Amino acid sequence: MDGESRYASSHDNAHLRPLIDLTSRPTSLNYLREAWRRREFAIVVPAQDLRAQNMDTTLGQFWHLMNPALLVGVYFLVFGVVIDTSRGVSNFLGFLIVGIVLFHLTQRVVQEAAVSITQNLGLIRSIQFPRILLPAATVNGQTAAFVPAIVLALLAVLTTGERPSMRWLLLPLVLLAQFVFNFGSALISARIGTAVPDLRHILPHLFRLLFYASGVIFSVDAFVHSFAWRRAFALNPIYDLITCARWCLLGQAVDVWVLAGTVAWSVLMPIVGFMIFFRSEQRLGA
Structure with missing residues (x-):
């Protein structure tokens, strides 16, 4: 077969090969596979951002x-000394540290995820990639930034007189539950933040309310005596996570409703978050 015949044959066969529609939405499984294949983006980018933070300050990464x-x-001075909300808590400083660190980790993740799409419109419109990587990078970055705070919390708990026990071995499971919960929350926040740009201004006020509804600075067992209200607190996922972490490190009481809430939220939130995000993925930033 001469060159012209081979060209004609290959040209004819080209019409038989199906074209790939880049505008069609992949299946959820293929989408997750593609996101996993490009997972380095959600790891390298936040690591670089973390190293770049505070470089222009004297203390730097410190x-x-x-x-x-x-x-x-600040919270210990106001609520532990001035107002004295430590009633019913034998180790209020450790109690406060655990609550503040875990609460602000979730707060930072949700608030940063709300702008993860809008702040990367140039990247989204330049190349095609699974946009779920943007909120995933936010979760990874904020979690990495809070590792020193978690280490500080462990050291502070030790200095307050607590001693490691077998319960401490369960703390990684609580932190894992918070990580997957934060991931699902970040997906929802990123989706809503794209449709409602004002969300970034609303979230700080919502988290101020949630701060007091999560028992961060006071013992719910000591201040809330109504059974119905205690069950209402157990519906708050952040309260559940903080209470489980306090049980691990401080031996604080935890009931079955809080344990069930921790498991349920850590399982359901990433699933619901992915469904909400994936349904609108192609319209995000378009």
Whole structure:
């Protein structure tokens, strides 16, 4: 077969090969596979951003440790010394540290995820990639930034007189539950934040309310005596996570409703978050 015949044959066969429609939405399984194949984006980018933060300050990366320490100090001064909300808590400083660190981790993730799409419109419109990687990068970055705070919390709990026990071995499971819960929350926040740009201004006020509804600075068992209201607190996923972490580190009481809520939220939130995000993925940032 001469060159012209081979060209004609290959040209004819080209019409038989189906074209790929880049505008069609892949199946959820294929979408997750593609996101996993490009997972380095959600790891490398937040790591680079983390190293770049505070580079223009004197203390530099030390601020990742100083910020939570100063935050805990302010709350301890106001609520532990001035107002004295430590009633019913034998180790109020440890109690406060655990609550503040875990609460602000979720708060930072949700608030940053709300703008993860709108702040990367240029990237979205330049190349095609699974946009779920943007909120995933937010979760990874904020979690990495809070590792020093978690280490600080462990050290502070030790200095308050607590000693490691077998319960401490369960703390990684609580942190894993919070991580997957944060991931699902980030997906929902990213989706709503794209449709409602004002969400980033609303979230700080919502989290201020949630701060007091999560028992961060006071013992729900000591201040809330109504059985119905205690069950209402157990519906709050952040309260459930904080209470389980306090049980691990401080031996605080935890009931079956809180345990069930922790498991349920950590399972359902990433599933619901993915469904909400995936249904609108192609319209995000378009």
